[in-house]
Amino acid sequence: MPSTSTPPTDTDVVIVGAGPVGLLLAGDLRTHGVRTTVLERLGAPMTESRASTLHARTMTVLEERGIRERLGELPDGGPGHFGGIRLDLTAADPGHRYAGQWKCPQTRLEAVLQERALELGARLRRGLRVVSLTDRDGHVLVEAVREDGERVRVTGAFVVGCDGGDSTVRRLAGFDFAGRAATRxxxxxxxxxxxxxxxxxxxxxxxxxxxxxxxxxxxxxxxxxxxxxxxxxxxxxxxxxxxxxxxxxxxxxxxxxxxxxxxxxxDTSRQATRYRKGRVLLAGDAAHVQMPVGGQALNLGLQDAAELGGRLAERVRSPDRDDLLDGYDLVRRPVGAHTLDNIRAQSLLLLGGPEVEQLRDVFGELLGLAPVRRHLARMISGLGRPRSAAAPHDSPATTATTAPTTTTATTATTDRSSTMGRLTDRTALVTGSSRGIGRATAQRLAREGALVIVHYASDQAAADETVALIERDGGRAFPVRARLGAPGDVHELFLGVEQGLKERTGETRLDILVNNAGATTPAGLAPEDVTPEEFDRLFAVNAKAPFFIVQRALPLLSDGGRIINISSGLTRFASPDQVAYAMTKGAIEQLSLHFARHLAPRGITVNSVAPGITDNGSAVFDIPEAVEQMAQLSAFKRVGKAGDVADVVTFLATDEARWITGSFVDASGGTLLG
Structure with missing residues (x-):
């Protein structure tokens, strides 16, 4: 809840609009104990169903919240289409529980969402038309008018406009709404x-x-x-x-x-150039207006609300965490822009006259190709990834925040974008992911669709930078702090992991674990100079912590999950100044080998990846002579990049690596070839 220094308010969050988007958001906020008031212009719910199609990602969102069961039996919505050309949406992911599309009248969905929100304690006030917003002194004053002319005032810490394409909130708050006017x-x-x-x-x-x-x-x-x-x-x-x-x-x-x-x-196509302006936010059609082709508009809005709820609740509790709300813009705005682009393409194919017949013929041929069907089906179903966090093509190229500057190692990975989404709906914990190989791995997993837990020991700014980089690229992530090697380290780590997952997904399921965090010894340290304290520290961080992290993760790991442990090429050749460190990495390889056999009945694979000399942003990699000397150890005559290793780890996390377990993967660029 707001701190004692915050001016008193009637409620924490005022939501304007009691459609599906506003009601889903209201319920989500109440699950976090946030005081929530919904203002609605209509005196009673609408009786017509404008939208009735639910897609795979939305069905998952509803299931995670217990809403799917409340809706009862939903009929299959048929194969779907792209611009009126038949497209079987099960091609997005045939193994997904909700592959395809489902039919649910909007009236039924609204009724269930309203019932849930009210049960959880949300306050719904109907028959109120909002006429003014004033952002002042840490709160927003909302003024509304009843049909009889009576004026009503409500103060809240934040206001969210969920009031549709002709949004009053968007207009009163002065959001730019860029795009194209209707032509059809x-x-x-x-x-x-x-x-x-x-x-x-x-x-x-x-x-x-x-x-x-x-x-x-x-x-x-x-x-x-x-x-x-x-x-x-x-x-x-x-x-x-x-x-x-x-x-x-x-x-x-x-x-x-x-x-x-x-x-x-x-076919009006417009999008707000930012989804947050001070204490006012937008979601659903208030943030983006598009032709309702294939039911994407409703699904896009519900997914906006699902992303915003946990972030806004945490911001209410933590007055200094405005980054959470900036992150909402960074995640959802590129998704909206990408969706508007595909809807414009569909509108042309669907409503174009004889002049588009040849184009429709070409698209028909392309849809005969399985990769094309999968790509388009994932895009419509909400299982794909947006191209980038850029502004919509028809709006000024502005972003809500300035992205952090990346290191050389980071740049190597961000150049390799992927829209495959092979890890969509999966969760991943990457220890030591505030920089270097860990950061690159976290970014790579997120680009494939995973929700990534960014673990760090002490450098919160670096961890926040990793999260910001992921969100800038349209991914999802959150940081968790725990100093490995200290008493209670694993317990502290998983308290943060479980709380973060629960807030964002409604459960604590973990699909991918990457044990990357590690401690090293200084270069040139002779074996006889290693102290017992240094030896114990290395084993505590590099061997003991990964063992108990795996042990603690087992109840959370889904069947068919993935464990990847980062070892080192030093376990395969002699470097006396690193003997203690190499011993800890040898222990990691034994951990992988034995747990691979132990977890095979659950379909969980366990593998170790051994990098060689890899640019992790350390000062030594800024010395050209040193880099040239190190490069000679690789068969490719170059120093490894963090992205080189991250790509290997990501492959082992995908379904394509399901037949690989207990393996040692040399990711040293041929350093071990001699």
């Missing part, structure tokens, strides 16, 4: 009393038609007339307009039916 429009209606053929993105000479029969016997129709300009609307279209467009495209008359719901949507 689609009409839709739920109509009772008609009998037309089912149509799935059926293209006709004059336009596009879609028809789907609901269980209650009504039919949802959607229609677009090629070349028709979008209209300036202040409300839904008239039914006569839908009837006329339907007749022009299909030749069928549906005018005898009764419209139960009417709506129009277009």
């Amino acid at each position: 429009e689609m009409l839709r209606a739920d109509v009772a009393g008609i009998d037309v053929p089912a149509r799935r993105f059926e293209r006709h000479p004059d336009g596009l038609a879609v028809a789907h029969r609901w269980p209650d016997g009504s039919t949802r129709v959607m229609v677009h007339v090629f070349g028709a300009d979008p209209k300036e609307r202040t409300g839904p279209p008239a039914f006569d307009e839908v009837v006329t467009a339907w007749a022009k495209v299909t030749g069928e008359d549906i005018g005898h039916g009764t419209a139960r719901w009417l709506n129009a949507f277009d």
Whole structure:
């Protein structure tokens, strides 16, 4: 909760908008004990279901929170599409529990999310239209008006706009909303009393038609007339307009039916240039407006809320942690930009006239290739990774924060971007990941989709830099401090690991463990000069800590998990000044060998990776003569980069390495070849 020096407030967080995004966020905040008030313009929940498609990542988010079970049985939503061209979304990850897409009426989802939020203690106030925001003295004053004109004031430490594409919060707070205006429009209606053929993105000479029969016997129709300009609307279209467009495209008359719901949507594509401005944040369509192709808009918004909840709760508890909110922007804005790009591409394929037929033919051929299907399916399902944290193509190239300067070793890894997402939905602990090989490994695992726990011993600034680098690239990470080799070290480490995982995923499951942290002896130290205290310190950090970290991690490790222990090429050739250090790394290799046999029944692989001379940012690597001399030891005649080793570790963490266990992997660049 806010410190005693913070001005008193009515609530910790004011959420404007009681749609799915605002209600999910409200429930998540309440699980952390954050006082939460939701203000909603409508006096009662909407009765129409504008969105009804849930994708794999969203289903996982709902399951982690116990919401999925509350929704009851959800029907399979069919194969999906890309711009109206059939695309089986199970191609994203056939082994994913929620591969494909699922149908859930928005009315049902909202009802369940509201019930959860209220049960957890959120306060919901309906019939209030927000008219002003004032950020002052450590809190935000929100003024709203009831239908009868009565003014209501609410003060909160933070305000989150979840109030849709025409967001009042976004406008009042002065967020820039860059992008493209609409060029195409689609009409839709739920109509009772008609009998037309089912149509799935059926293209006709004059336009596009879609028809789907609901269980209650009504039919949802959607229609677009090629070349028709979008209209300036202040409300839904008239039914006569839908009837006329339907007749022009299909030749069928549906005018005898009764419209139960009417709506129009277009291909407007806009995104806030930042998701946070002081104490005001945006989520869902308040942060980005896009054509609702394939249900991506709802899923994108729910995932915004899922990312923001834990961060905002921690910020409420920790007044000096504004980096948490900057991290929300760094994580979610690139995801939003990437999604808007793919939706614009789909809108062109879907609503373009005869001029796009050749393009559709090419896309149809490309979708015959398995890697293309997988890439696009992962993108739509939310299982892929965004290209970068850059601003949307149509907005000024601004970012919310300035990224930290990287070291040479870091740059070597950040140049190698990956959108494969082979570790999506997995969690990884990398010890000693505030710099060097550990940092490069953490970045690499995150780029493959893993949520990474960045362990450090004392240098919090370096650990925070690692986290910032990961989040800048669209990944997820959080730091945990524990001084290995000290009494209670492993207990301290896992207190932070479990708390961090629980806050972000709702569980404490760990999938990947990389034992990288280590202590070394000074170069040139003769064996006879090693003291008992130094010897004990080396074994405490390099051998004892990894053993008990593995032991403590076993209840958390998922079946099929991965353990990678960082050894050293020094276990394979003699360097007397490093004898004590090499002995500890020999112990690591025995740890890998024996635990590999022990954990094989659970499908957990255990391997050791042995780097050679690797640039870890130390001062010696700034001396050209020294680097040249060290380079001669490698078969490739160069010094290793942190990214060289990180790539090997990452491979061993993927499913592709499932048949490798108990191995010693030489990652020394051929140093051991002699």
